[in-house]
Amino acid sequence: MQKAQIKPRAVDECSECGGTNLIHDYDTGETICVNCGLVLHDQMINKGPEWRAFTQQEKEARSRVGGATSYSLFDKGLSTTISKMDRDAFGRKIPQSTRLQMWRLRKWQIRSKAHSSVDRNLIRAMSELDRLADKLSTRGSIRENAALIYRKALEKGLVRGRSIAGIAAASLYAACRDSETPRTLREIAEASLVDKKDVARCYRLLLRELDIRMPIADPMTYISKIAERADISGQIQGLAIKILMKAKKNRAASGKDPMGLAAAVLYIACLQSSEKKTQKDIAEDAGVTEVTVRNRYKSLIRQLGLELPD
Secondary structure (H helix, E strand, C coil), X not given: CCCCCCCCCCCCCCCCCCCCCEEEECCCXXXXXXXXXXXXXXXXXXXXXXXXXXXXXXXHHCCCCCCCCCCCCCCCCCCCCCCCCCECCCCCEXXXXXXXXXXXXXXXXXXXXXCCHHHHHHHHHHHHHHHHHHHHCCCHHHHHHHHHHHHHHHHCCCXXXXXXXXXXXXXXXXXXXXXXXXXXXXXXXXXXXXXHHHHHHHHHHHHHHCCCCCCCCCCHHHHHHHHHHHCCCHHHHHHHHHHHHHHHHCCCCCCCCHHHHHHHHHHHHHHHCCCCCCHHHHHHXXXXXXXXXXXXXXXXXXXXXXXXCC
């Protein structure tokens, strides 16, 4: 015969006077009725912290919870680890036999984390993404987006038969394009030590199979990057932005390579400001050829009717 489970009644009114104006005193653990003063409960669990924090930084530092889940970690940050400390909770040294047992447990815990091929694949891919993101100095949000794209590619079976480093580099490039971060395919290929053609092929595969729509690259985002490399002043950058905005208004920038167009407007701005910068210098800093800069430069001069000093 089953016993009936008695559920505790939620205290929302006073049993003496029927009042609903109750006070919960977490310091004494009591629930008190304001109307008649009856103590309804004298044992209450305080679910708050037992420490005090006066600033937001102290509150975050003393929080017992771990970090937020992250796609850039192969287990999303939900795994546990056995510490390497050889002392117990009281600070006493652990005996040799216990230390050996903990060492064996730690070893098998590390092995059990990657028991499947998917986990092993994610471990290598996420470490490669972290290395690329650190080398290219990209934001954490871009890293998260790249990890999410890679996970989708892995679920769809796009990584099988292809290089993990190539798909990881293509995922990072797609995340940079999606957030309009000025990182070129050549830069990511050089950082990943994968051939540029392989990264481009993997990138096109991701766009096609995952149905990703990329925004049109804006040459405006590349002006400051090229100018910083070429040591061009902010005044000349402002003039180059004005020339580019005029080119967009006259539809002279449509269908052109954004990096070559940004290099061309910077070169025109340097000529108008009598800044001694050659086409070769700007082309090298932009990562394009001199022919590209020369063709874009001539086209803009003709279509916009710009006047250059002799």
